[in-house]
Amino acid sequence: MSAAEVVKLLRERRVALEAGLSEAELRLAERRYGVRFAPDHRELLTLALPVGDGWYDWRARGGERVRKAIREPFEGVLFDVEKNDFWPASWGERPDSFAARSEVVKRQVATWPQLVPLYAHRYLPAAPFGPGAPVFSVHQTDVIVFGTNLLDYAAREFGTTRVLPEGDLDTSGLEPWSLLAFEGYVP
Template sequence: MIIPENLTEFFYWVRERSENLWASEDWNKHEFYGAKWQPLTEPQIDEVEQRYGVKFNHEHREFLKILHAVDRKEIIEYDGENDEMIFEERTWFYNWLKDEQEIMERLHGLPDWFYSDVEGRNQVWLKSWGKKPESKEDREKIFQNWFSKIPQLLPIYGHRFVVGDDNLKWKPIISSWGSDIIVMGWDFRTYLLNEIRNHLDIYEDVFDEEDHMFYPEVLPEIQEIFNQNFKYDETKDVPYFKEMMLYWSSGWSSFGMEYHPKGTTVHPIVKTDIAEENN
């Protein structure tokens, strides 16, 4: 399988491959049967930027012009009370023309979401913030000063965000659950192969000798893209966010590093969460 390296060609490849899959009879009982992407025009993208006060980086803008959103909702199933099955519709990729409430909640809810990890159970306090003040008011000032400097995060799907700084060498898409942040892809190509792999038919069945069963695995050429994209590179950075990403061990794989490198017992990030009065 040849995966286009050119980003524009790749987006068209994704659109054709996913829509062909959704149109197949194998998907006739799936909520995405017959689904289509809904790209935006250049004037629409300009209007969205003005309407929301945002600025898309060039990769994100190209994504919006070719893909953007799908004309279907995702159906989530989960168990309710008394073993009752609950079905819930959720937006798959945000539609910037229709999903205003969800997008605004994501855009404007970020400060409170992150700050809840500072004052809540997780007690997050970054080393670069200095000693943790006893006063909540002082802690909030330090946090707000830090948050005012972070790159703009633009919602794309669920709790996934595009880092909107076009000056960065890499254009990462992150998954953020409050302060617990990982990179889903250091570019849109890797992100989409990662995020919508089940909609691109990029698996093969591999026999497991131990279990004596076949299990689906992404094709070798896809795995190689992942391996290369997440390989350690000192130029990979997300200004102000990198330290928070490395605060939790889950973020280290995003940068191609291990939280506990072999042969060491050093924790790369030292948490400074002790109030001044206890130092």
């Protein structure tokens, strides 16, 4: 998978692209938002910055939207704890108060690999996860693998027929996101 192939595919699909981020802009975005771009995400953003509906402006012209997207996986889990009875047995006894449940969720989700917004509610794992990371679609605890890697994701999201075989998927080290995606994290 190369980021150049992703950029080519995005251009073919008429996604608006700005000049890529410089190394200084990448470091600034990582500091500003408290994330670390994984290698594939970093490579894409150095070649081109996709812009427009659904994309995140890492140059900070829409900073609050980026911050909200970074918080969204945690807030989605908390929503499902409160509204949909999500409570994995591994978390112990479910506390009676919202405040106590919220603290448990905060502690638990803080141990999960961080997800970095890519497009709409699609996320890539943050560094130190290496190249070839899957792209997750995350809506509360409804998580699916939307691409086995960034190129496969772009092909699926933007409607081409090029899709990599499922055998190329490596989600090791991405639990519990991957467990939610494969319904192995049962409340």
